[in-house]
Amino acid sequence: MAELILEARGLSFDYPGGVAALDRLDLGIRRGRKLAVLGPNGAGKSTVLLHLNGTLRPRSGRVLLDGVETAYSRAGLTRWRRRVGLVLQEPDDQLFAATVAEDVSFGPLNLGLGEATTRQRVDEALAALGIGDLADRATHMLSFGQKKRAAIAGALAMRPEVLLLDEPLAGLDRLGARRLLDALDRLATAGTTLVFSTHDVDLAWDFADDVALFAAGRVARSGPAAEVLADREALAQAGLEPPLLLELGVRTREEALARWRS
Template sequence: MNEVMFTLSNVSYQYPHGQTALQNITLSIKRNKKIAVLGNNGAGKSTLFFLLNGLLKPTSGTIYFCGHPLSYNKKAIQKLRKAVGIVLQDSDSQLFMPTVFEDICYGLYHVGINGKEIEKLVQQAMIETDTYHLKDRSIHSLSIGEKKRVAIAGILAINPEMFILDEPTAGLDPYYSKKMIELLNNIHLQGKTIILSTHDIELAYEWADEMIVLHKGKIVLQGSPFTVFKEEDTIQSCHLDLPWMYVLQKLVSPLDEASSKNLNKKQLIQQLKNAISNKTCRK
C-alpha cells in the first residue's frame, strides 16, 4: 500500500479572471495522519481542498494520488471521490436532494454503489452522525449545524480512505463539536486519513498530528503542532493566535517536542498540578 496518499508538486491555482489562490504548493500527505490546515480568511484552504478532490484542476503543477498523476475524466474522478470524500465549508453547496435520506443516498449512487447495500450504509451513517431523526426532513428546513452533520453522513456512508473536511466544526454547538471530533477520531482509528481546515487553533493544537499553515496562497509553516506554534512571530504575522494550551505549557515546563506531543487538556491540567505541588514542596 502506498504510504503517501497525495503529493503536490509546485501546484498553483488561479481562479478564472480572479485571484491567484495558491502559489507553488509542494506537499505530501501521508496515510493515516490527522492533519489540520490553518490560515486566515482567503489564505487558500478551501481551494487546496477543491484541488485534492478534483473539483478544481491546477493551473500549473501536478497532483499525484497514490503515486499517479490525477486524471480528470469521469471514471477517474468517480474513483477518486470514492477514495477521497470531501465535506464542503458551505453545506448548501453540498446538499441538494429534497430530503436528508435521499441526499445521503445520492452520494453513494454517484460513486457507483447501488442495490440493497445502500439502505444499510445510509442508516449506519445517520446513526453515527446523530441525524437519523432527520431522515425524512427537507434539506431546506435544517439548521446550519444539522446540515453540516448530514453532509458528513453523506461522506461517511461512502466510507472513503481519506476525509477532507472544510471547517467541520463551524456552526456546530459545543456538544456536536465534541461529538464531531470523537467521530473523526473513531474514523482515524479505522486507519483513515483526515485533513481538516479550522479557525479553531485549540482544536488544531490538541487534535492534529501535523499542521499546515497557509498565508496568501503559500505554505508558510508545516510540521507538528509544537514546531508550528513555536514560530510565534510567523504565527502572528499570519493573523493567527497561539493556543492557550501551548501558552500554558510554556509556563509550566520548558517546551520540548516530546512533552508537548499529543498533549490533551487532561494531561496539561496534570502538568499544572504537578508544577504547583513541586513549587509548594520547595517552599
C-alpha cells in the same frame, strides 16, 4: 513515519481577474492522520481542498494519490472522488434531496451500487455521525449542526479513504462542535484520513496530528502539530498566535523555574 496517501506538488491557481490563490504549493498528507490546514482568511486553505479532490484544476502543478498522478478525465475524476471525499463549509451547498436518507444515498447510487448495498451504506454513515433518527427528516427542517453531520454522512457513504472538510466547525455552537469532533474522531480511529481547514489554532492543537501552516498561497511550515504550533515565528508570519493551552503551559513552566531559581 506514515506513508503519503495524497500529495500536491507545485500547485498554482488563479481565480478570475488574476487573483492568485495558490503559489507553487507543496503539501503531503499522511495516511491515517488528521491534518489541520491552518491559516488566516485568504491564505488558500479552501482552494487547496478543492484541488485535492479535483473540483478545481491547477494552472500548473499536479496532485498525486498513492504516488500516482491523478487524471481529470471523467473516469479519472470518478475514481479520484471515490477515494477522496469533500465536505463544503456551507451544508446547504451540498444537501439537495428531500430527506436525509435520500441525500446520503445519492453518492452510492451514483456509483451504480444496488439498493440493498446502498441502504446498508446509508445506515452505517448515519450511525457513524449519530443521526440515524434523522433518516426520514426533511433536509430543510434540520438545524445547522444536523445539516453539517448529514453532509458529512453523504460523503462518508462513498467510503472515502480521505475526507476533506472545509471549516467543519464554522457556525456550530460549543455542543454541536463537540458532537461533530467526536464523530470525526471515530472516523479517524476507524482508519479514515482527515484533512480539515481552519483558522483556529486551538482546534488544531486539540484535534490534529499534523499541521500545515498556510500563508499567501503557500505552505509556510508543516509537520507534527506540537512542533508547528510551538513555532512562534512561523505563526506570526501567518498572522496567528500560539494555542492558549500551549501558552499557559509555557507560562506555568517559566513561573516554576523562576520560583526554583529564587
